Amino acid sequence: MLIDERGMNSEHDMLSPELSSEALAKIDLEVAKYPVDQKQSAVMAALVIAQDEKGWLPKETIAVVAGYLGMAPMAVYEVASFYNMYDLQPVGKYKLTVCTNLPCALSGGVHAADYVKQKLGIDFNETTPDGKFTLKEGECMGACGDAPVMLVNNKRMCSFMLPEQIDKLLAECN
Amino acid sequence: MVEIEIDGKTLQVADGSTLIEAAHQLGAYIPHFCYHKKLSLAANCRMCLVQIEKVPKPMPACATIVTNGMKVFTHSEMAIKAQRAVMEFLLINHPLDCPICDQGGECRLQDLAVGYAESASKYGEEKRVVPDKNLGPLVSTDMSRCINCARCVRFTAEIAGMMELGQSFRGERVEIMPFNGKTVDSELSGNLIDLCPVGALTSKPFRFSARSWELSRRKSVSPHDGLGSNLIVQTRRDKVMRVLPLENEDINECWLSDKERFSYQGLNSQDDNGRLTKPMVKQGGEWKEVDWNVALDYAAHALRDVAKTHGGAAIGGLLSPHATLEEMYLAQKLMRGLGSENIDFRLRQSDFSADGHRHGTPWLGMKIADIGKLDRLLVVGSFLRKDHPLIAQRLRQSAKRGAQVCVLHSADDDLLINLEARAIAVPSQLPAMLAQVVKAVAELKGVATDAALTTVGAGLVDVNAAKKIAASLVSGGNVAILLGNFAQQHRQAATLNALAQQLAGLLGGRFGFLGEAANSVGGYVAKAVPGAVNGNAGLNAVAMLKDPRQAYVVLGAEPELDCADGAQALAALGKAAAVVVLSPFKSQAMLDYAAVLLPVSPFSETSGTFVNTEGRVQSFHAATKPLGETRPAWKVLRVLGNLLDVAGFEFNTSEDVRAEALGGMPEFVSGLDNGVAGVAPNLTASANGLERVADVPIHFADPLVRRAPALQQTRDSAAPTARMNAATLAKLGLVAGERVKVGAGGTAILTAELDAGLPDGAVRIAAAHADTFALGAMSTVLTVEKV
Amino acid sequence: MALIDTINPLLTTGWSKGDAGWSLKDYEARGGYAQLKRILANKMSSDDIIAEVKKSGLRGRGGAGFPTGLKWSFMPKAAPEKYVVCNTDEGEPGTFKDRDLLRYDPHSVIEGMIIAGYAVGAARGYNYIHGEIFEIYRRFEAALDEARAAGYLGQRILGSDFSFDLFAHHGWGAYVCGEETGLLESIEGKKGQPRFKPPFPANFGLYGKPTTINNTETFAAIPFILGMGGDAYLNLGKPNNGGTKLFSVSGHVNRPGNYEVPMGTPFAKLLEMAGGMRGGRQLKAVIPGGSSAPVLPAEVMMECTMDYESIAKAGSMLGSGAVIVMDETVCMVKALERLSYFYYEESCGQCTPCREGSGWLYRVVHRIEHGEGRAEDLDLLNRVTDNMMGKTICALADAAAFPVRGFIKNFRSEFEYHIEHRKCLVDPEVQRMGSGFFKAGAA
């Protein structure tokens, strides 16, 4: 599970807004955590599952999630646009999020971001032309003691990202 | 009750009240934006901050619950400082170009800024720009003006029942928007305009047409559905520029449906199908504009001739149920003076077998405000959301408070109400379904029922659904059965009436009719029904068309669109020797069948009275002068009465007419009673074949709204289609989207559409529309085949 | 990175094996779940448990420092449906203790939550875990599976009458969900926009039902308090500042990391434990309680002890216990600019003063940092913060205002220099060097 959960179901039709039966089964597990009349509580998890499958969250897929959970599509869109790890635009195969908040910045956070920028030739909120990397600036990830820290595809946290570690990570991403 | 002090004044307020309500009780104004008494609390604008003794921070008055002994200061230094602070924050990103804003002059922010803002803000940064949205033909946006009070979002979710707007993103980037570029399609969307405290959401039809201070305001009453919403009609130079709600908690609360708000555009319609402004007569097949006295003479002669030659019974009178009480009263008097008892306003009704068996005037059976007190409801045969948008809204709130709402109908449209149970059956089976409910309730109550009911063909109907409804109804303490327009237009309306009466009796509850039109009760009161004066004589609206008359008087209606069988109506009128039309509008059909056209005032140009569905008498004055040579219909009828030497036409004012019609000026009319006696339920399902389910689309229901251009562009005004469920489509070998030829009385070519909410064997085709009137009866069997 | 150093370790006793010591058998070997067993076996009354927690002087570790026992006692007894919620939405810049608690000792939090459920009469709990630490969320779920399999969670726990189940809910990138009512909204599947209070969660919490919500570290302390007794726990710290506390030390120290020390430990001692100042440079300023706490100058901080009162007296807050250490290479304007950006970015946007004010603050500080400051800007900043504070639904607006006021108050001349000279007082090269890659942590 090192790098990527995305595109987890390669059989699945990526162009259709619908979710695979595997994804729906995962959503069902999340729904089961909440009282029966509170399906909506699973929306955050469901959107993550959908994002993992699609790579990002097209509005049509948001509507599918809404239908599945019996919510108004607008209510789901509010959620998807509120939490900043949901991607409402397509992102590269690897989304790197570097924390530059003050505690990290005191220990090389900004340097790490600059190093990645220079290595990939992109700025924050940009994607490499080959569609492989998207770079994001992150807020505190609750790991300031491990600065510099960065997230790969939202779910994997990398600590102490000195240049050698960054080189290694980028090499791992293919 | 608790005692509190606001700005040194002591008062008693109810437990659980908020400070803003308490201040309101005192007549003190606390500035606010997000608070709205009908919406959930947001407490986000922070404009209402006040000081409370012993509390270190200013507190929002809208969200703070009173406690005994609380001392509140709305103008203390702390309060004022807080209010100023909030006002400054609101203004830093708000465009300060009020002179070009459409809300200018009626903007909460502008008003309060005068009182609370420090002169010039210190904000030296760039202002935020928010992209505008296309919300459809009614609501215009200027999103950079939005102060994010979220009233609009709460309105769509809580009052309109569907979250069509949301507040996306977060922080400074929050943005009010619909999902994925959709328009706001709610039939209540216009209320957003009133709710938005700034110029972010404004009226598209009104946009930039006038400044609020140029307008005069007149109170009026909505001429559309039976609710009788109270209106403020705003005019400039004798033109209606805009219609707003006049708050009346007992009727429309603070809301209006879009139909009520935007139909005024029809008052100003000028095209070939628009306002009729000059009297006209047809001579030798040619239409001529003539003077009033010529036209009136012509009309009087025509009617007198027919009466003389063929007898009064050769004349029929078709009155719009949207006509005023005074107009209907004079019209029936005129008809009777001519010796005709053929008069009716119940134009879309098809079953009149209850006539002569009624205990009184059919009505809602309760006060409108009492709907909210019901804990169990059964709505029978109603396209409730579109036929009675604000009553649907009341039921929506009731359901949220725990009332159980059940539906028995032939279409399962989403009412945006949390329903307890529903039974959907083809029209011919509705009576049997309702009988099943009666039977199930009787069983649950351990009471014997009418022998007729025990034989109801159980196999035909969904007994479980009926039982579920029955279980809900018997579990309540305050129950009512409401019969909608569809039930009233049903071929077995009398049976449904009798069954509802039985059911209410078993339950110890009430039953009533959701009045279709502004004067659905008033028409009875005005005696505009056959037999109202002379026993059983006279032909009803269907009979006088089925058995064509020599002459007709048509008041305010377009029979081809407003009658139960438009094709039949058109045929009968076309054959008549003389058709005298009193109408605010003209149409090609009218020019074809009429002999004389008398331009009469719509509701905005005459005084008059509507008796709403709860029997409330609501009179109004003209908001503007009559357009062109238009004259109030009651005056035209008075002159006709005089010309025809009918006795008792000495009225000086419309108030005189009303006084005679009502025998005074009661707040509510008397004689309201839904009971019928001696109507045996007829439970033999008779339809053979595909059954038509005819709805009257919200914006086609009457001549005025049909002429309101912005409403005609809404999704609700889409051209009629032939809707069927998947099974019916499959059975007919059809695919949704295909063109089909529908045959009944006549034929129509329509597009087949999938509607999962219909029962098997039903084809839903809207009535009251030029595309479909040729099909004939609203309630009929039909054939559908691929073209 | 596991724990670096402690005095009287309690919460961190299980951390010594690092990632190898989190499982149920390790926890049980350390005496884990003994308190739950004892409570159930003895059918201890909920009042007794709450009394013990009150005695311990435990104050909430999420930032506000509210007495935990008292909070629990607010829960209505009769209500049929109640919840216990754990706040692991650790997003306050500088704070990283809750992550390590769940990483190295998740069962202590689980046991604490079960006991809390027992004490307040709840049958269900949720732990809301910061979206960015998804691996930790997974670990917590694995620990829940273990606990469920062992009968510590579920119906009739360990054969008793008490049933309780616990689930993990993850965030997905919103600091404001750390605010307890924003968090509840978020569990309910909505935007994390905080609710107006009152009503407080104890009366109207998750799904509108009475809810006790505490920080991760607060729950983790519960089994230890019941094990050693409230009095003994209290005596570890200072009166009204019971027990030990985890301090997340970040910034310019040689050994950033979590340190568990008794409440009341001198800051100087904590700094020494953290390896002292990086590169032997001079201490300039410390934010003692997470980014929302006002910054304190070195000389003031060096006099403080690490407890609620001492830090408050010095003009700041102990907050979540995140100690951000800054040395002489830091430009105070730039440091504030980054923090102000954070609050601007994270405001939920519902209240006018926060939505509008957080952006205003950031823009003005940004201007000053970029050499476009105006003479009146400092007064303006103070006025804007004044207009924001105490006027909003949640404390995020205050959290955005405090740093601005603290930085200006304690480092005004540096801001004035910046405005006047249109550049940093600290040479940019020095700044860059001072905040450069730092190898020590990698070891």
Ligand SMILES: Cc1cc2nc3c(=O)[nH]c(=O)nc-3n(C[C@H](O)[C@H](O)[C@H](O)COP(=O)(O)O)c2cc1C
């Ligand atoms: C903006 C904001 C962010 C907060 N973030 C957190 C957080 O990340 N973790 C936390 O435990 N409490 C946080 N809190 C405090 C919580 O609202 C709440 O007081 C706390 O979870 C209660 O637990 P405690 O009594 O155990 O401290 C935050 C408060 C605010 C206003």
Ligand code: SF4
């Ligand atoms: S559009 Fe109007 S009603 Fe809606 S949030 Fe903005 S200001 Fe409020």
Ligand code: SF4
């Ligand atoms: S203070 Fe800020 S974060 Fe808190 S509720 Fe208000 S806008 Fe949201």
Ligand code: FES
């Ligand atoms: S500041 Fe980067 S993880 Fe906390």
Ligand code: FES
């Ligand atoms: S009116 Fe009270 S906060 Fe908006």
